[in-house]
Amino acid sequence: MENTEQIWSVSDVNRAVREIVEGSLLPFWLRGEVGSLVIHRSGHVYFTIKDTRSQMRGVFFGGAAACTKLGVANGTLIEAFGNLTVYEVRGEYQFSARQLRLAGIGDLQQRFEAVKNKLAAEGLFDPGRKRPIPVLPRRIGVVTSPSGAAIRDFLQIINRRFPNVNVRIYPCAVQGAGAAEQVARGVDFFSRTRGADVVVVTRGGGSMEDLWPFNEEVVARAVAACSVPVISAVGHEIDFTICDFAADLRVPTPSAAAELVIGRRQEMSDRLNRFEKDLHNTLNLALTRLKSRLDRAAGSFVFKEPAHLARMRRQQLDELENRLQGSAERWLLANRARLDQLAGTLTTLNPSRQLERGYAILFDPAAGKPVTTSKVAAGTRLQARLADGEMTVEVQ
Structure with missing residues (x-):
């Protein structure tokens, strides 16, 4: 009797299982906690995704950058979109992710778009509403946490570039319940009191949940209604909040905000020196041309006899040169004195100097x-x- 039994190889079985598994389910969203996370130098990400009772293997090909941006680590609760696949070599099934987000981020993103579209329709983000930032403000208002890294970075740049500037800090929470209302009150404080020439709203980077207070309507409306220009420096360069759209200017980091609002004192001094040099060169060139014309006229037949007329014109020209040079020098001295006076005033008002006196x-x-x-x-x-x-x- 002929033996008709089919003998399967392991590869045959795994291939059949792969076809069944991968063909039976459409791509779907999977929610769970990340474990055994490995971000390979190839750019691929390997992990387990689990709940309270079960776990499965997961892979996100080319997902290293996305995981790093989101701050995914062991214990992070995620939502992944993808499908089940079978790795035939080991006979294991796994979830192959195509997209990854922190759990709950989908709801936040929808809220973000809803608030953004509502305020945009009201005209709060119109470019025509944006005001220029002062070149060198005397007082800078900062709305932020007084103990956060953002204010430390901001003050470090200020002290290095322009240590005499007056910085006023309105302390507030920058994440969690009630933070949005505190930020809005800080902006409103500087708006009502005119206590600053420019206001900087800032905090360091974080997840979308951490930055959420800066997406609230109350903050956006306070920024848009502020009586002085507002700079938004929230999060890192890749982060965007609704506060950014409502502000007069958005910068990527707190340090960038500090560099922007104070400018560079050395640049101002260099510009003044260049102006002084250009003024002298222009005056000397004009006087040289006038003297040359006068010399040619004095040597002509008409002026050979009345040479005293030429000498008189030369004397008048010399006097004019002296007056112009004196006027230019007085203007430069007056502006330098004004700059030194402002620097002295800012030094006196600098809060850091008060601390150095023992306060x-x-x-x-x-x-x-x-x-x-x-x-x-x-x-x-x-x-x-x-x-x-x-x-x-x-x-x-």
Whole structure:
């Protein structure tokens, strides 16, 4: 009797399983927690995705940049779009991701687009509403967390480029519940009091959830209604918020905002020196031409006898030269004196100089605000900011 039994190879079985698995389900969204994450130097990402009861292998070919941008790590809750595949070599099925996002980001993105479209329809983002940023403001208002990295980066640039500028900080929370309202109140404070020539709204980078207060209507409307120009420096270069669209100018980082608002003092000095040199060169060239014309006229037949007329014109020309040079020098001295006066005033008003004299600023860590009253309960622990650092003190 002939043996008709079919003998399968392992490869045959795995191939059949792959065809069944990959052909039975359409691409879908899968939600779970990342584990065993490996971002290979090839650009591919390997991981497990799990819930409280089960897990499966996952792969995201070419997904290294996307995972790095989102800050995906072990324990991150994600939503991945893709399909089931079978890796025949090991006989394992896995989820092959085509797109990745942090869990809940889809809802936030929809809210972002809804708020953006609503405010755009009202004209809050129109280019015609944008105002120019002052070239060298005397006072800079900053709305941010007083303990965040953003304000440290901002002040570092300010002190290096233009240490005498007056910076006023409105302390507020920059993420979490109530942060949007605090940011809006900070912008409104500078708008009402005219306490600054330009306002910078800033915080460091973070996830979309972290940056969400800057996507709220209350912040966008406060920025659009501010009586002085507003710069938005929220997140990193790849981050965009609705505050960016409402502001007069958007810059990618807090450091870029600092460089923009103060300009460069050395550049101003160089421009003044170039102007002085160009003015002298122009005057000397004009006087040389006039003298040459006068010399030619004095040598002509008409002026040979009345030579005293030529000498008189020469004397008048010399006097004119002296007056022009004196006027130019007085103008330059007056402007240099004004610049030095402003520098002295800014030095006096610089908060950092007050700290160097032995003063300190007390902050309530719980409230995140400076302490402005002596009515603080005994035993309360406060943070004291000094010129060279910080210390914790306790109220007696």
